[in-house]
Amino acid sequence: MPSYLLALDASSSECSAALIRAEGEARECLARCEHTPRAHTQRLLPMVDEVLGEAGITPAALDAIAYGHGPGSFTGLRIAAGAAQGLAFGLDCPLVGVSTLEALALQAHRRFHFRHLVTALDARMSEVYVAAWHCQDDVPTLLDQEAVVAPARVALPGYETDWVGVGSGFTLWEQFDDVVRASMSQHLCDLEPRAEEMAWVGLRAFEAGTGQAPIDVQPVYLRNDVAWKKPA
Template identity: 75%
Template sequence: MPLYLLALDASSSACSAALLRQDEADTACLARFEMTPRAHTRRLLPLVDEVLAEAQIQPSQLDAVAFGRGPGSFTGLRIAAGAAQGLAFGLDRPLLGISTLEALALQAHRRYHFRHIVTALDARMGEVYIATWHCLKDVTSPMSDEAVIAPERVRLSADETDWVGVGSGFTLWDRFSTDVQLGMPQHLNDLEPRAEEMAWLAARDFTAGLGQAAHLVQPVYLRNDVAWKKPA
């Protein structure tokens, strides 16, 4: 029997859904992606319906559900988590939370064959969500913990010479240190996390037995204090 896994994401200005079908002979993924700032609530579930309809399967045929668990937009993460938890709970299926930063690294690796990747998302309040990755043959390996930090404080290991920056955090390029800029000759700030890569990562985690009950999987915000306070 094939594995059917649904992934959805609303962690950024984009909104996306993907359905992965995997069996012993083949793996295929149907996906929808839209730039929908401030329209995630209205568009997320219709995108889910579209990929299910294209695949001609019913929700009851799903084996697992996944979502972009963050870091990212607080509102978007809550929307995606609520939708994914509702689907997983209603279907009595395991739920998997997938790192938006890892999904972004996998996208950059698969699209451009980058190997040493710094993923960064604009965290507002003068900070970025950031992590570093080594990618090889569609396998992502973390080289640092995920963090929320001011661009000026970002440091990269000196033993790699081909770092590539990916994500909206690099719209703050001028605020990164000279050392970081010299060690990162290329950066792309127009890539957004997508449910398509999250589906592939979720299939990996599902096979490893990492699926959980819906109520146990929560968004990862990284920042505890969501309200910016001016200094006294």
């Protein structure tokens, strides 16, 4: 009997939905992704209908729902969280929140085989959402706490390696510290988080038993996190 996990994301200028069908060791993913900066509310649920229709199932067949819980656009995070929560309540199935920074790391790893990654998203107000990862066998491992900081305050974990920067935060490349820039062989600014990678991360979490009740949905904004303080 196959299991199905649906993933939703609206954290950036892209809107996306993905569906994974898992049966034993077999995995199949159907995905939709569009650049829709101001039309997430109009496109997200139709995308859900499209992937469900392509798979030939109804929402009742879903076993779990994953969503991009952030960081990212405050409005977009609420759109995805609200849609995921509403679906999960109606279907009585668990939710899995997935980091947009982790999904971005997995995308870069799967597409380009990068192993040591810094993912950064433009947080506006001259700051970036940032995290460092080691990726192996399609699994990103977080090396430091996700944070929101000024680019000049981004620091790499304390060992030397060949880092690659990924995400819209690197449009602020000239504002990063010289040591950080010298440690990166390249940086790619045009990749954005997608539901496709969130589905893979979410499936792994769901199969590990870490799904949440719909009432526990909470976007992760990071800007309320005081673990990394701005300079005085």
